[in-house]
Amino acid sequence: MVLHDYQVSYAGDCDSEVQSCYIGCDDEEEADACESTYYYSIITRQADYLYDLCGRDVYSCDAAFECQPDDPSCTIDYCDATSSEDECTNDITS
Amino acid sequence: MICYGSETPSFFFFIQADWIPDLLYYAHLPAIALSLLVGIFVFSNNPSNLLNRILFFIALSFSLIAVFNLITWTNNRSDIMIFVWSLFGPLQALVSILCIYFIYVFIHKKDIPGRMKVIFTLLLLPTFLLAPTNLNLSGFDIDWCNAFDFEGALYNAYYSLLGLVAIIWNTWMLLSKYYKTRADSVFKKQIVYMGIGVQAFLVLFFTIFYLADFLATIHFVEDSRLELYGFFGMTIFMVMMGVLIVRFKTFNVGAHAAEALVLTLVLLIAAQFTYTNGELTTLVLTSITLVLTALAGIFLIRSVRKEIEQRSELEKLTAQLANANERLKELDKLKSEFVSIASHQLRSPLTAIRGYASLLADGSYGKMPPKAEEAIERISESSKNMAYSIEDYLNVSRIESGNMKYNNADFNLKDEAEKISDDLRPQALKKGLSMMFRSDLKSTGVVCADIGKVIQIIQNLINNSIKYTPTGSIKVLVRDDVVKKRIFVDIEDTGIGMNQQSLDTVFGKFERAHNANSVNIHGTGLGLFVAQKMAIGMGGEITAHSEGEGKGSRFTLELPLAM
Numbered sequence: 001m002v003l004h005d006y007q008v009s010y011a012g013d014c015d016s017e018v019q020s021c022y023i024g025c026d027d028e029e030e031a032d033a034c035e036s037t038y039y040y041s042i043i044t045r046q047a048d049y050l051y052d053l054c055g056r057d058v059y060s061c062d063a064a065f066e067c068q069p070d071d072p073s074c075t076i077d078y079c080d081a082t083s084s085e086d087e088c089t090n091d092i093t094s
Numbered sequence: 095m096i097c098y099g100s101e102t103p104s105f106f107f108f109i110q111a112d113w114i115p116d117l118l119y120y121a122h123l124p125a126i127a128l129s130l131l132v133g134i135f136v137f138s139n140n141p142s143n144l145l146n147r148i149l150f151f152i153a154l155s156f157s158l159i160a161v162f163n164l165i166t167w168t169n170n171r172s173d174i175m176i177f178v179w180s181l182f183g184p185l186q187a188l189v190s191i192l193c194i195y196f197i198y199v200f201i202h203k204k205d206i207p208g209r210m211k212v213i214f215t216l217l218l219l220p221t222f223l224l225a226p227t228n229l230n231l232s233g234f235d236i237d238w239c240n241a242f243d244f245e246g247a248l249y250n251a252y253y254s255l256l257g258l259v260a261i262i263w264n265t266w267m268l269l270s271k272y273y274k275t276r277a278d279s280v281f282k283k284q285i286v287y288m289g290i291g292v293q294a295f296l297v298l299f300f301t302i303f304y305l306a307d308f309l310a311t312i313h314f315v316e317d318s319r320l321e322l323y324g325f326f327g328m329t330i331f332m333v334m335m336g337v338l339i340v341r342f343k344t345f346n347v348g349a350h351a352a353e354a355l356v357l358t359l360v361l362l363i364a365a366q367f368t369y370t371n372g373e374l375t376t377l378v379l380t381s382i383t384l385v386l387t388a389l390a391g392i393f394l395i396r397s398v399r400k401e402i403e404q405r406s407e408l409e410k411l412t413a414q415l416a417n418a419n420e421r422l423k424e425l426d427k428l429k430s431e432f433v434s435i436a437s438h439q440l441r442s443p444l445t446a447i448r449g450y451a452s453l454l455a456d457g458s459y460g461k462m463p464p465k466a467e468e469a470i471e472r473i474s475e476s477s478k479n480m481a482y483s484i485e486d487y488l489n490v491s492r493i494e495s496g497n498m499k500y501n502n503a504d505f506n507l508k509d510e511a512e513k514i515s516d517d518l519r520p521q522a523l524k525k526g527l528s529m530m531f532r533s534d535l536k537s538t539g540v541v542c543a544d545i546g547k548v549i550q551i552i553q554n555l556i557n558n559s560i561k562y563t564p565t566g567s568i569k570v571l572v573r574d575d576v577v578k579k580r581i582f583v584d585i586e587d588t589g590i591g592m593n594q595q596s597l598d599t600v601f602g603k604f605e606r607a608h609n610a611n612s613v614n615i616h617g618t619g620l621g622l623f624v625a626q627k628m629a630i631g632m633g634g635e636i637t638a639h640s641e642g643e644g645k646g647s648r649f650t651l652e653l654p655l656a657m
Contacts, residue, residue: 005226006176007233007244008095044233047095047172056096056171058236 008050010058012043012065012076016089022079023087039089043067045074097239100170108168118167121322124365126160128332128358129153135354136339144205145344148196149335152189156299156328159185163321172234179241180231186300187221187253190260193292197264200288201271221253242311242318250307257300264292284342291334298327332358352398356391363387426494434491437484444484448477486620490603493627500544500631504656507548508539508572511583514552515570522560522568533572541581542656543632551625551636555585555649558621562647563589579655586648592640600638601626629653 014021021039043064049071054061067074079088096102101110133153136146162178162185169175191214198206206214224230233244268289275282302324310318336355338344366380451473454462462470492498515531522529533539541548559568566588574581592600604619622636629636634653640646 006228006231008172008236009233009243010098010236047234050095058095059098 006047007044007073008047008058009042009044010064011040014039014041014078014089019089020079021089023089041079042077043074044077045071049073095172095234095236097170097172098237100239102170103168114168115319115322117319117322118164120365121325122160122164124362125325125328126157127361127365129156129160129328131354131357131361132332132335132339133157136335145196145199148192148199152192152196153332155185155189155192159189160325160328163325166240170239172236172239175239176231176234176241179234180225183230183249183253184218184221184225186303187218187256190253190256190296190300191218193260193296194263197267197288197292201267201285217256217259221249221256224249240310240317242307245307245311254300254304257296257304261293261296261300264289264296268293280342284338284344287334287337287342291331291338294334295327295331298330299324302327352395356387356395359387360384360391430491430494433487434495437487437491441481441484441488444477444481448474448481451477483620486624489624489628490620493624493631498628498631500547502542502544502632504540504542505545505548506539507541507543507581507583507653508533508535510545510549511552511570511572514549514556518553518556518560521557525560525563526565527560527563528567529570530567531570535572535574535581536576537574537581537655537657539572539574539581540656541653543634543653544628547628547632548651548653551628551651552583552585554621554625555583555636555651558649559585559587559589559647563587566646574655576655576657579657581653581655583651584648585650586646588646591643591645591647592638593643597638597640601636 011022011024016039019041021041024038024040025034026036026038027034045067050058050064053068054064058064067076130153133150137150140146159182162181165178166175195206195214198210229246230249231241231244231246234241235243268285272282272285272289275285303321306315306318306321306324309315309320335344336358339354363380363384367377451470453459454470455467455474489498512531512533515529519529556568556570568588569584569586571584571586572581573584601622602619603623626636629651632653634651637650637652639648639650
């Protein structure tokens, strides 16, 4: 069964001024328009590597939010307005 | 890794948080308790029964799915969650196959053939072999604490498809057996209960689970809380199993069925506590209901136990009686065989005794002195009585062994009855009795019967009248009913008569009217028994009528008219 050999994904940092970010909503209540937004990228990497790096608590580990050179499994995905269904911030490449 | 912002649960799945669905524990806990309860009760009561074993494994597999599902809802550790998440596929596939196996064994009352076992194994194998691979689950989202985005679409479709296969296969097996079973059969009702239980479970569980997972994967809904309704399928399944256990003794679990049922009710009511949100009125009402149910349950269990003990005692006694009855039949058969052999052995020497006595009486060996003549007459009379008795014993033996043969042919009953009356009239006159013959026929009086046996019956009845009538008369009347196509020979006398008790038993084997010995001590009590059996064998019967002791009797031989 799946124990260690799997990937984890989580939200990484994203600067909407220089990167194309996914847009998340912080509102507690569901509403038509979001009042408090945040920007994020998606980091995906092997679980066992991340565990060795940060232990169980990923969110208080700075190293978790950047890809190490010796970790080929790590990828950081930014929002691609042409392929993603999610709403993106301005695409800096355009 | 710990999911973002999630609380750590106690005992793997107890957590209090706003985002927890209201139905979470109410959907899981009673279903788990109920399935384990019924599964363990059924299995522990009769582990050798294949159907019981399969039900136990279905309950166990389902409970594992439910516990793992609860863990995925409440846990915050990715390693634990991805491990249990990866087991959903193999377990759901196992439940599907076990349900097909269960219905097959229930319907055919035997194990599946080896070829089908191979098919089941081949169907299950991919789900187990591929479970630890990326084809099942490749990752985990620790932000949202789920693995929907990492589920293998093909793997997911495969085990969900097995659920659909189980639904279709079971429907086909249940319906074809239902239509082949007799309408008044108890098994037909069992098929209905079993069908509702298993199919409701499969349809609710697999369709809702697949739908909830699919909608969450395409992000149409935020989470898969819809799947909670799928667990109620197991409750329906187990309730139907409970009905089968209590009403039809399907799993042969005896008194434990009542205990399981009461415990289930208590558990279901107790499960309401998980849904009360701490409201005082609801808490109090639920507590009162729980206590009252528990008390009523204890009384119910006691009375069911008592009833089952009595029923079991009764069943034991019935079995003993059946055994004793079989033994008696065996002994009766042996006795008939013995009587037949013994009677045949007696008849040959008796024929010689009667023959030589007759030769002595008619002077073939010269003139006998008067004293010797009297002795010879006694020998003749006694041997004649003995011959009649032996014939009776032989007839009883033939009747009881089913070897009595009837050579039916058309003959005129009125003529035969008249001839017999004429033949026996001198005997009656010798005793000082008058004897009259009369006929009142609308038909020709022809019957299709064994003439020898009919003559024997009428002779027997008239002889009886002569024997048991000290003074008075004997009347023989032949009459018919052309509408009912029946003919009757009434032999009516002014003899000793019979009371009701004697009338009830006079046609029994070795039965004689209690006052019979007062006028005749030689009867065997077999004559009327044999006559009645012969009459029945020819489609007729003999009835007896008497106003009481000392008021005479009327015996009527009834036969079908040949028209």
